[in-house]
Amino acid sequence: MNSRRTFLAASAGAIAGVALAPGVRLIELASGRSPEAAASAKNRWGMLVDTTRCMDGCTACVSACATENHLISHGRPRTDAQWIRKVELRDKRSGHAFAAPVMCQHCAEPPCVDVCPTGASFKRADGVVLVDRHICIGCRYCMMACPYKARSFVHEETHDQNPDVPRGKGTVESCTFCVHRIDRGGVPACVEACAKDGGGALVFGDLNDPASEIAKRVAVEPTSAIRADLKLGTAVRYRGI
Amino acid sequence: MTRGRALRAVFVATAAVLACAGASAEGGRTPKPAVTVEKKGACIAPVEEMRRNHMLMLKHDRDRTLRQGIRKVPASLQGCIGCHASNRTGSVVAAKDDFCASCHAYAGVTLDCFECHSGKPKAAPAVQGRDDASNADLLASMLRGRGGAGEGAVKP
Numbered sequence: 001m002n003s004r005r006t007f008l009a010a011s012a013g014a015i016a017g018v019a020l021a022p023g024v025r026l027i028e029l030a031s032g033r034s035p036e037a038a039a040s041a042k043n044r045w046g047m048l049v050d051t052t053r054c055m056d057g058c059t060a061c062v063s064a065c066a067t068e069n070h071l072i073s074h075g076r077p078r079t080d081a082q083w084i085r086k087v088e089l090r091d092k093r094s095g096h097a098f099a100a101p102v103m104c105q106h107c108a109e110p111p112c113v114d115v116c117p118t119g120a121s122f123k124r125a126d127g128v129v130l131v132d133r134h135i136c137i138g139c140r141y142c143m144m145a146c147p148y149k150a151r152s153f154v155h156e157e158t159h160d161q162n163p164d165v166p167r168g169k170g171t172v173e174s175c176t177f178c179v180h181r182i183d184r185g186g187v188p189a190c191v192e193a194c195a196k197d198g199g200g201a202l203v204f205g206d207l208n209d210p211a212s213e214i215a216k217r218v219a220v221e222p223t224s225a226i227r228a229d230l231k232l233g234t235a236v237r238y239r240g241i
Numbered sequence: 242m243t244r245g246r247a248l249r250a251v252f253v254a255t256a257a258v259l260a261c262a263g264a265s266a267e268g269g270r271t272p273k274p275a276v277t278v279e280k281k282g283a284c285i286a287p288v289e290e291m292r293r294n295h296m297l298m299l300k301h302d303r304d305r306t307l308r309q310g311i312r313k314v315p316a317s318l319q320g321c322i323g324c325h326a327s328n329r330t331g332s333v334v335a336a337k338d339d340f341c342a343s344c345h346a347y348a349g350v351t352l353d354c355f356e357c358h359s360g361k362p363k364a365a366p367a368v369q370g371r372d373d374a375s376n377a378d379l380l381a382s383m384l385r386g387r388g389g390a391g392e393g394a395v396k397p
Contacts (some may be wrong), residue, residue: 039310124310132307133357161359163319168357183312 035184039126044235045177045208046127047191048214048223051100051240053201059086061101061202064193068164068178081152081167083175084190089241100238101190101202104129104150104175105226107232112142112151120172127235128177136171143172147227149173153169177204207235274347275338280324283313295321318354323362332360 033040065071065084071082084103090096101158110129112121120136123129143151151174158168164180167173178188187204194202205214284291286298291379305311324338325333332353333341345352
């Protein structure tokens with residue numbers, strides 16, 4: 001029932017978009033949606049990581065994520081939850097080195113969703129891949145299925161959570177693109193921090209909206225996906241890898 | 242499942258107790274939960290409806306928020322907390338007599354919600370917007386919602 005209704009709503013949106021003259025857009029297509037509206041397939045949230053601007057030694061995005069989502073380190077790196085991490089790579093031949101943040105790539109065909117036995121891993125209509133922690137049983141199949149190692153299991157009890165970001169022991173979690181912020185018209189915390197304290201390497205927006213900065217940039221700049229060979233249709237695009 | 246049914250029986254008993262709570266005088270033989278609502282105004286539904294069905298309402302709107310991304314729903318958990326957090330602890334579950342805690346202790350209901358969810362309301366929507374107009378509207382509506390029937394903004 002539900003999915004049928006969302007499908008109908010989405011196709012109505014698509015028709016409305018087509019019916020308009022080129023260049024003329026309904027306002028709600030260009031900007032976000034209101035808080036009482038459901039996430040819709042009209043939008044496809046995505047992120048561009050411009051590794052040429054990602055600064056050496058800077059971890060503004062990683063710390064902003066930890067602050068926003070109250071990911072508190074217990075000093076045990078093997079089990080601490082990690083939603084975004086900075087990966088440093090060096091070409092042995094040329095010596096060319098670069099770093100880039102890696103987080104949930106919000107795949108169009110997410111393997112985590114395929115393997116989840118309870119339906120807790122799911123993809124929203126606007127492409128954001130999430131864990132419904134109310135029905136997650138903590139089996140961690142999704143963690144094994146994810147080619148990006150993007151998910152974490154919560155090993156320890158949580159305290160003083162951000163009221164917008166509930167999280168607790170015994171469930172799996174990962175980058176949510178800060179749904180609690182984007183649903184209210186904001187951008188993810190990492191993107192905000194990178195623009196303010198980092199090199200401005202992260203661009204977030206609606207890939208389906210040709211007027212958005214991200215859509216314009218991925219249309220002209222050479223970008224690629226990590227492990228593009230898997231054809232997962234990732235929403236995170238990298239420049240300069 | 243059987244536990245659920247047992248709880249339901251307890252609940253019916255509780256509801257009955259609560260229903261006559263107003264009438265019975267202090268010091269009656271039956272103990273009563275300390276359910277204090279500090280906020281003036283009305284709940285999201287009539288009190289009888291709330292006592293009986295708040296868990297179903299929460300579950301219904303939980304799925305709408307989480308799965309469909311609808312952020313303005315009547316039975317939002319953050320909404321309950323915004324109105325029902327006590328002035329003393331700023332939470333719905335920190336002390337024995339806080340709103341959600343006292344009644345559940347009385348009814349023998351154990352919730353796991355607050356292992357993940359904060360029992361305190363969010364201080365302010367700290368979101369840097371893509372769209373200033375919609376943020377202004379949202380802020381206004383949140384302040385209205387949080388304040389209940391024209392009361393001041395909620396304490397952090």
